[in-house]
Amino acid sequence: xxxxxxxxxxxxxxxxxxxxxxxxxxxxxxxxxxxxxxxxxxxxxxxxxxxxxxxxxxxxxxxxxxxxxxxxxxxxxxxxxxxxxxxxxxxxxxxxxxxxxxxxxxxxxxxxxxxxxxxxxxxxxxxxxxxxxxxxxxxxxxxxxxxxxxxxxxxxxxxxxxxxxxxxxxxxxxxxxxxxxxxxxxxxxxxxxxxxxxxxxxxxxxxxxxxxxxxxxxxxxxxxxxxxxxxxxxxxxxxxxxxxxxxxxxxxxxxxxxxxxxxxxxxxxxxxxxxxxxxxxxxxxxxxxxxxxxxxxxxxxxxxxxxxxxxxx
Numbered sequence: 001x002x003x004x005x006x007x008x009x010x011x012x013x014x015x016x017x018x019x020x021x022x023x024x025x026x027x028x029x030x031x032x033x034x035x036x037x038x039x040x041x042x043x044x045x046x047x048x049x050x051x052x053x054x055x056x057x058x059x060x061x062x063x064x065x066x067x068x069x070x071x072x073x074x075x076x077x078x079x080x081x082x083x084x085x086x087x088x089x090x091x092x093x094x095x096x097x098x099x100x101x102x103x104x105x106x107x108x109x110x111x112x113x114x115x116x117x118x119x120x121x122x123x124x125x126x127x128x129x130x131x132x133x134x135x136x137x138x139x140x141x142x143x144x145x146x147x148x149x150x151x152x153x154x155x156x157x158x159x160x161x162x163x164x165x166x167x168x169x170x171x172x173x174x175x176x177x178x179x180x181x182x183x184x185x186x187x188x189x190x191x192x193x194x195x196x197x198x199x200x201x202x203x204x205x206x207x208x209x210x211x212x213x214x215x216x217x218x219x220x221x222x223x224x225x226x227x228x229x230x231x232x233x234x235x236x237x238x239x240x241x242x243x244x245x246x247x248x249x250x251x252x253x254x255x256x257x258x259x260x261x262x263x264x265x266x267x268x269x270x271x272x273x274x275x276x277x278x279x280x281x282x283x284x285x286x287x288x289x290x291x292x293x294x295x296x297x298x299x300x301x302x303x304x305x306x307x308x309x310x311x312x313x
Contacts, residue, residue: 036312056073076089078177086117117133121222130313134283206224223313227272229278231275277291
């Protein structure tokens with residue numbers, strides 16, 4: 001009888017120990033980025049979700065998911081007007097809501113993706129918990145101005161558009177979005193100073209209240225944040241730095257990331273506008289190459305997700 005009780009106690013102790021061991025990893029699971037609402041990463045001009053093993057947001061989706069976040073990386077036209085890309089994103093968010101029951105989303109847009117997410121927040125604020133723009137030319141880019149002027153003067157707008165549309169279509173095809181319409185001329189117009197001003201007039205939520213200032217942190221129940229960099233040549237091993245060095249000449253010495261000026265990037269609550277990053281470093285490209293001893297963009301985005309989590313978003 002005593003032997004039976006001893007065996008029973010031993011089995012019970014082992015079962016409890018096994019249960020505790022099985023539960024322990026769950027108790028200590030990383031929930032640092034576990035926001036209330038899903039995070040949606042939105043690419044910019046000539047962007048994609050992934051081409052083969054290469055993420056546009058290099059290493060960022062997996063890092064967010066590792067911290068408990070639900071993450072989606074939808075694909076919009078690689079090149080098109082802000083409103084067209086915005087409607088594409090809106091359709092995808094409505095699909096995700098219908099399929100999974102999500103009520104709202106935390107939208108993070110890089111470059112032209114910033115205007116894309118702002119459009120959605122303006123026309124469907126009930127679907128958006130927060131908008132975060134990263135290196136977005138909210139007030140246009142002199143690079144786009146220079147390209148438009150150059151093609152207009154030389155009469156090559158149509159030819160250049162056809163070539164660039166072909167490139168954009170190839171990107172979409174390689175990343176599984178071959179059915180998306182491409183219109184590089186419309187994209188260029190959206191990113192010019194005049195095009196951005198017109199967009200801001202129609203969709204002003206979060207706009208700075210002074211020149212190179214900050215805007216309201218919340219409009220129509222949507223939180224607005226922005227961040228950007230002000231470096232250009234950050235790593236000599238990165239082949240994209242040379243191109244950004246050339247495009248940065250259009251800023252005539254003003255702070256920029258190679259494609260977007262510091263003041264142009266400011267919208268809503270400005271988290272920081274002078275990271276030592278260029279336009280591609282902001283999304284951890286190319287392949288994570290950036291300046292030595294500079295902040296890790298993956299860690300910065302993770303910290304922002306934690307900010308959203310703590311805000312109940």
